[in-house]
Amino acid sequence: MTEKIIELNGLTKKYGDFTAVDQLNLSIEKGEVFGLLGPNGAGKSTTILMLLGLTEPTEGTVKVCDIDPVSKPVEVKKKVGYLPEDVGFYEKYSGLENLVFTGRLNGLSESKAREKALQLIGRTGLEEHAYKKAGLYSRGMRQRLGLADVLIKDPEVIILDEPILGIDPYGVREFLDMIVKLSKEEKLTVIFSSHHLYQVQQVCNRVGLFVEGKLLAEGDINTLSQKLFGNSPFAIEVSMPRDAERNPDVLERFKQTLLGLDGVLDVKKKDHKMFIECSKDVTADISRTIIQSGFELTYLNRKEYGLDDIYYRYFEGGKNHE
Amino acid sequence: MNDTTGQIQVAATKGITGWFRSAFAGRKKKEDRVLHPFRVIIEWEIGDQTRSWRFIILILIIALTTMGSLYTALSNISNAIKPNDPAGSFIFLKLFTLSDGTLPSFIVFISFLGPLLGIGLGFDAINSEQNSGTLSRLLAQPIHRDYIINAKFVGYLTVISVMFFALGFLVMGIGIIVTGIPPTPEEFVRIVLFLLLSVVYVAFWLNMSIWFSVRFHQPATSALTGISVWIFFTVFYPLIVNLIIKGISNPVWLANPAYQMFLEKLKLGFMRFAPNVLFSEATGTLLMPTVRSLGPLTMIQLSGTIPGPLPLGQSILLIWPHVTALIAGTVLFFVLAYVPFMRREIRSR
Numbered sequence: 001m002t003e004k005i006i007e008l009n010g011l012t013k014k015y016g017d018f019t020a021v022d023q024l025n026l027s028i029e030k031g032e033v034f035g036l037l038g039p040n041g042a043g044k045s046t047t048i049l050m051l052l053g054l055t056e057p058t059e060g061t062v063k064v065c066d067i068d069p070v071s072k073p074v075e076v077k078k079k080v081g082y083l084p085e086d087v088g089f090y091e092k093y094s095g096l097e098n099l100v101f102t103g104r105l106n107g108l109s110e111s112k113a114r115e116k117a118l119q120l121i122g123r124t125g126l127e128e129h130a131y132k133k134a135g136l137y138s139r140g141m142r143q144r145l146g147l148a149d150v151l152i153k154d155p156e157v158i159i160l161d162e163p164i165l166g167i168d169p170y171g172v173r174e175f176l177d178m179i180v181k182l183s184k185e186e187k188l189t190v191i192f193s194s195h196h197l198y199q200v201q202q203v204c205n206r207v208g209l210f211v212e213g214k215l216l217a218e219g220d221i222n223t224l225s226q227k228l229f230g231n232s233p234f235a236i237e238v239s240m241p242r243d244a245e246r247n248p249d250v251l252e253r254f255k256q257t258l259l260g261l262d263g264v265l266d267v268k269k270k271d272h273k274m275f276i277e278c279s280k281d282v283t284a285d286i287s288r289t290i291i292q293s294g295f296e297l298t299y300l301n302r303k304e305y306g307l308d309d310i311y312y313r314y315f316e317g318g319k320n321h322e
Numbered sequence: 323m324n325d326t327t328g329q330i331q332v333a334a335t336k337g338i339t340g341w342f343r344s345a346f347a348g349r350k351k352k353e354d355r356v357l358h359p360f361r362v363i364i365e366w367e368i369g370d371q372t373r374s375w376r377f378i379i380l381i382l383i384i385a386l387t388t389m390g391s392l393y394t395a396l397s398n399i400s401n402a403i404k405p406n407d408p409a410g411s412f413i414f415l416k417l418f419t420l421s422d423g424t425l426p427s428f429i430v431f432i433s434f435l436g437p438l439l440g441i442g443l444g445f446d447a448i449n450s451e452q453n454s455g456t457l458s459r460l461l462a463q464p465i466h467r468d469y470i471i472n473a474k475f476v477g478y479l480t481v482i483s484v485m486f487f488a489l490g491f492l493v494m495g496i497g498i499i500v501t502g503i504p505p506t507p508e509e510f511v512r513i514v515l516f517l518l519l520s521v522v523y524v525a526f527w528l529n530m531s532i533w534f535s536v537r538f539h540q541p542a543t544s545a546l547t548g549i550s551v552w553i554f555f556t557v558f559y560p561l562i563v564n565l566i567i568k569g570i571s572n573p574v575w576l577a578n579p580a581y582q583m584f585l586e587k588l589k590l591g592f593m594r595f596a597p598n599v600l601f602s603e604a605t606g607t608l609l610m611p612t613v614r615s616l617g618p619l620t621m622i623q624l625s626g627t628i629p630g631p632l633p634l635g636q637s638i639l640l641i642w643p644h645v646t647a648l649i650a651g652t653v654l655f656f657v658l659a660y661v662p663f664m665r666r667e668i669r670s671r
Contacts, residue, residue: 082462088455105463111353
């Protein structure tokens with residue numbers, strides 16, 4: 001499992017004065033589902049283009065399947081399937097014909113390509129639409145056809161650039177399940193770029209967080225939250241005590257009561273709610289204490305840090321740096 | 323006796339089924355053959371073009387004009403043959419050049435509609451693929467980037483060549499049937515050369531519009547730019563050249579024949595920057611063997627000449643610079659399209 005399939009070293013891409021990707025070091029192992037996370041313009045797509053040899057890095061080296069995509073782009077593209085953002089097909093032709101064309105470009109004969117295309121169309125659930133013109137496909141269908149298009153070359157790695165953008169929630173669910181299933185069945189390495197945190201969290205083994213061309217952090221979700229939230233991995237939101245808005249004394253007393261609890265690290269006021277950071281799960285203690293101290297408890301929510309929080313934490317951090 | 327016939331019959335059946343089987347195997351083989359990706363793209367492009375409405379419309383326009391000019395040529399061909407005509411032996415070529423004034427001749431039509439065909443086929447070669455998001459998908463396949471632009475050029479050129487040769491040979495065939503006069507070998511060679519030249523001419527406009535399709539993001543912009551260049555050269559360019567010549571000519575010297583000669587040559591020199599002028603001069607020389615010079619001639623140069631057609635070699639020699647210029651222009655536009663296409667970073671949409 002420790003076989004490295006993608007290695008980036010000091011990868012930098014500059015457009016004039018603008019640095020799109022800055023000193024990127026990253027390695028991805030075979031069979032991983034890796035998520036590239038970040039806001040728009042963070043350098044995710046540029047990194048992907050460099051992985052495929054579609055654009056040359058200004059500095060640094062790329063190795064994909066032990067091949068350098070700068071000098072041998074065609075070799076790399078034999079092994080790597082790439083689904084571009086908002087993929088398009090030849091609209092005059094049916095989905096099947098589009099797939100057969102891609103198959104033939106990848107060195108399959110027409111009959112082989114057809115056979116394989118039909119099989120993949122079955123797997124991606126497009127049987128009913130195989131002979132329909134690609135121009136009539138919906139966004140979600142196009143994305144699924146794109147997945148079939150990527151798979152027809154029997155890739156070792158598939159790279160999906162914003163694959164779930166603009167698909168309805170049900171479609172996203174299906175699409176992600178398909179990716180997970182594929183990566184398990186075919187032992188594919190999947191790289192997945194998105195700014196949809198929630199979905200990435202569901203499927204990725206590991207994520208890398210991109211901001212302004214830099215990889216801020218990488219690791220699985222737990223490691224990331226550990227890294228970010230340090231010794232306060234739990235957070236609990238409770239309703240504010242009545243009168244606390246008008247009367248700061250009440251608020252202060254409330255705070256002190258909670259801070260007296262074992263495991264509570266910090267109590268903050270946030271958007272008409274109290275936000276409690278704890279080193280361990282003390283939800284039950286908190287609710288008991290609040291009620292016993294004569295406050296009212298109308299709302300309590302135990303928060304688990306997800307990518308959302310990681311994401312926002314980073315952007316807050318990023319802004320604070322400036 | 324019966325036995326042998328039976329055997330022969332069996333053998334014959336075997337032969338036939340065997341032939342069918344091998345034919346069938348041959349067909350099956352084609353489907354099973356792995357083609358080079360370059361050929362796959364060429365086939366795709368040809369299929370894509372020939373199935374498109376635009377191609378059907380263009381081919382209809384050109385077929386209609388061909389039929390029209392062929393009809394006028396055929397109805398006037400009897401009047402065109404004069405007893406002492408030095409070009410009398412080239413009756414067949416008149417099918418392509420003759421006109422009664424109501425409809426232009428075939429070569430005029432081609433020089434007029436050829437650019438439209440080239441622009442029509444090429445104006446959205448690259449930008450429409452980019453806009454529909456197929457280009458980035460195509461680039462992710464294991465092919466070299468230049469395969470795309472090369473295959474497009476080769477594919478379109480194949481379509482154009484097949485179309486022109488089919489039309490040219492159709493005109494010849496109808497001409498043979500109607501007039502009953504077969505073309506001489508020289509006439510045939512001249513017609514083939516003319517068709518080749520037409521293909522080069524259309525390729526020139528094709529490459530120009532492919533260049534626009536790389537340069538401009540919107541297909542509409544590139545189509546309009548292509549059409550403007552075409553209109554500029556057919557309508558405005560001669561006017562501008564005339565204006566310039568008039569402007570720079572000094573009326574005091576006009577009496578001098580050498581000066582007149584100089585002006586005439588200057589004008590011709592300017593005019594020859596227009597691809598359509600090059601093409602019509604070249605085709606005119608090829609299809610009208612009596613054309614002996616493309617520039618002004620003095621009386622001294624003409625004295626003592628016997629009116630007669632030029633041999634094929636001499637006609638080719640006369641138009642060689644034209645052909646070279648057209649091919650050079652074609653290559654130039656191809657390079658202009660090729661280099662930025664190779665360097666550009668292609669993102670989705």
